[in-house]
Amino acid sequence: MIDHIPSIAAIVPAAGSGQRMASKIPKQYLQLAGKTVLEHSLHALTQDSRISKIYLALSAEDTFFSALQLQLPIPVIPVVGGASRAASVLAGVEQARLDGVAYVVVHDAARPCLQADELSKVIDVALTHPQGALLALPVADTMKRSDAQNAVRHSVKREHLWHALTPQVFALQPLLNALVSLGVDHPELTDEASAIELSGGKPQLVAGRRTNIKVTQPGDEQLADMYLKFFATERQG
Ligand SMILES: Nc1ccn([C@@H]2O[C@H](COP(=O)(O)OP(=O)(O)OP(=O)(O)O)[C@@H](O)[C@H]2O)c(=O)n1
Numbered sequence: 001m002i003d004h005i006p007s008i009a010a011i012v013p014a015a016g017s018g019q020r021m022a023s024k025i026p027k028q029y030l031q032l033a034g035k036t037v038l039e040h041s042l043h044a045l046t047q048d049s050r051i052s053k054i055y056l057a058l059s060a061e062d063t064f065f066s067a068l069q070l071q072l073p074i075p076v077i078p079v080v081g082g083a084s085r086a087a088s089v090l091a092g093v094e095q096a097r098l099d100g101v102a103y104v105v106v107h108d109a110a111r112p113c114l115q116a117d118e119l120s121k122v123i124d125v126a127l128t129h130p131q132g133a134l135l136a137l138p139v140a141d142t143m144k145r146s147d148a149q150n151a152v153r154h155s156v157k158r159e160h161l162w163h164a165l166t167p168q169v170f171a172l173q174p175l176l177n178a179l180v181s182l183g184v185d186h187p188e189l190t191d192e193a194s195a196i197e198l199s200g201g202k203p204q205l206v207a208g209r210r211t212n213i214k215v216t217q218p219g220d221e222q223l224a225d226m227y228l229k230f231f232a233t234e235r236q237g
């Protein structure tokens with residue numbers, strides 16, 4: 001049980017090239033509900049006052065970030081991202097360690113619809129669970145495993161099956177140790193929880209909202225835009 005407020009920072013990997021989205025500009029800079037995807041994601045992280053700063057991993061070739069006029073109540077510290085998502089996260093975590101941060105809240109730049117209640121819930125759980133926590137969504141549909149020709153091989157029981165989302169929240173040092181010892185090119189390292197799992201840990205799953213989608217493929221941006229407008233209307237009463 002933690003009886004003081006530890007130093008908590010967010011890490012936002014935003015150095016991806018968005019190949020699946022194949023948009024004219026990188027997907028993190030597409031406009032949704034009056035702001036870029038990235039601005040929505042950063043703003044979402046400021047909704048929990050325990051997060052004191054944000055480390056933002058940008059591509060070394062990024063030409064869009066400098067044009068943004070961020071209006072956030074906490075500092076945003078740019079770091080140079082890497083060739084994989086894990087490498088970009090590691091760049092942020094390494095800088096955060098130098099700054100004495102104790103816990104990191106890793107959140108995809110491409111998830112602009114995160115809501116305050118889910119953010120606070122996953123931080124609450126991570127601070128009391130020794131191996132951290134991540135937002136996730138229980139699988140709702142019947143699941144099938146196929147062969148390479150898309151013929152069904154068999155159904156997969158959906159019980160205890162979840163979609164991993166972000167934020168994913170961990171004590172900084174064990175996450176750093178896991179990323180460094182596995183190596184950021186490890187093929188199974190698609191999120192931070194997998195780094196902890198592959199190192200023998202069992203992070204806690206915390207049910208998030210279905211609206212916390214990752215803008216990944218064409219059409220996702222329209223859905224995210226709709227969710228953001230809905231939440232804005234709801235806040236206005
Ligand atoms: N080298 C990379 C690759 C990804 N990301 C970030 O990780 C998040 C989740 O990744 P994903 O949706 O896969 O983004 P992309 O890698 O950009 O997309 P794609 O795989 O379609 O190229 C995004 O915010 C993305 O910017 C990153 O910081 N550095």
Ligand SMILES: C[C@](O)(CO)[C@H](O)COP(=O)(O)O
Pocket residue numbers: 085108163164165166190191192214216
């Ligand atoms: C971290 C993540 O968003 C969890 O769903 C995901 O793993 C990001 O990477 P992907 O390349 O889109 O699988």
